[in-house]
Amino acid sequence: MNALGKHLLLELKGCNKEVLNDIGFLREALLAAAGEAGATVLGESFHQFKPQGVSGVVIIAESHICIHTWPEYGYAAADIFTCGNSVQPKKVAEIIVGKLGSKNHSIAEMSIGVSVTRVA
Amino acid sequence: MNALGKHLLLELKGCNKEVLNDIGFLREALLAAAGEAGATVLGESFHQFKPQGVSGVVIIAESHICIHTWPEYGYAAADIFTCGNSVQPKKVAEIIVGKLGSKNHSIAEMSIGVSVTRVA
Numbered sequence: 001m002n003a004l005g006k007h008l009l010l011e012l013k014g015c016n017k018e019v020l021n022d023i024g025f026l027r028e029a030l031l032a033a034a035g036e037a038g039a040t041v042l043g044e045s046f047h048q049f050k051p052q053g054v055s056g057v058v059i060i061a062e063s064h065i066c067i068h069t070w071p072e073y074g075y076a077a078a079d080i081f082t083c084g085n086s087v088q089p090k091k092v093a094e095i096i097v098g099k100l101g102s103k104n105h106s107i108a109e110m111s112i113g114v115s116v117t118r119v120a
Numbered sequence: 121m122n123a124l125g126k127h128l129l130l131e132l133k134g135c136n137k138e139v140l141n142d143i144g145f146l147r148e149a150l151l152a153a154a155g156e157a158g159a160t161v162l163g164e165s166f167h168q169f170k171p172q173g174v175s176g177v178v179i180i181a182e183s184h185i186c187i188h189t190w191p192e193y194g195y196a197a198a199d200i201f202t203c204g205n206s207v208q209p210k211k212v213a214e215i216i217v218g219k220l221g222s223k224n225h226s227i228a229e230m231s232i233g234v235s236v237t238r239v240a
Contacts, residue, residue, distance in 0.1 A: 004190055004193070004195065004197075007129065007197070007199070009230060013236060042165075042167045042175075043165030043166075043167060044165065045162075045163030045177065046163075047162045049181075055179055055184065056179075057165065057177045057184055059166075059167055059175055059177060063175060064175065064177060064186055064188075066184055066201070068184075068201065068203065070124055070233065070236070072238055072239065073124070073233065073236040073238055073239060074236075075124065075236045077124075077125065077127070077201070077232045079127070079199065079201070081186070081188065081199070110228075113190065113193065113195050113197060116193045118192055118193055119137055119192065119194040
């Protein structure tokens with residue numbers, strides 16, 4: 001199957017609620033995951049919600065890594081979108097799972113741009 | 121079904137290739153889609169690739185809107201993540217489809233954080 005990219009949808013349950021509300025920790029975790037997986041970071045945007053929760057995105061040359069956290073549920077959703085083969089999105093996902101200490105996670109993988117053809 | 125959010129995965133085929141390489145147009149399109157759907161924009165990051173292609177993300181109070189384009193295939197992949205009920209992600213998707221003039225698109229909807237429970 002020929003695809004332009006992969007999109008991994010990651011659900012992280014059973015995370016430490018303090019970690020999920022720590023924007024500095026989450027920013028470092030995503031940047032470290034990108035770096036350790038060999039991705040090139042081009043931009044980022046993180047936001048702290050009140051009373052709790054963080055949204056963040058890292059734009060990488062290979063596409064993006066996003067996270068949204070709900071500390072009150074010990075829950076975070078992340079997604080990792082990559083094109084090309086230089087970065088393995090599962091490696092990014094595994095690093096994020098480890099850093100957030102999720103006790104129960106799931107990963108769904110979608111293929112993106114399957115069998116599209118070049119235009120003139 | 122009780123869920124924390126919705127994640128729409130949007131594939132846009134048959135788009136104008138000039139539009140897909142126009143970072144200014146795409147930025148305005150995503151910001152307009154967010155605004156018209158009632159979302160609150162908190163941050164953004166867009167990047168122009170060489171020789172072609174754009175990646176962009178808008179962080180909204182309700183989560184995020186991302187796009188990645190492949191002008192050479194007339195193709196773009198977007199995803200819209202929302203929590204709460206104040207913004208309808210399908211409305212965001214429809215606005216993006218219209219602005220990019222996609223002749224053939226698909227939308228997959230995922231429910232996020234289904235039946236998670238509050239932690240102490």
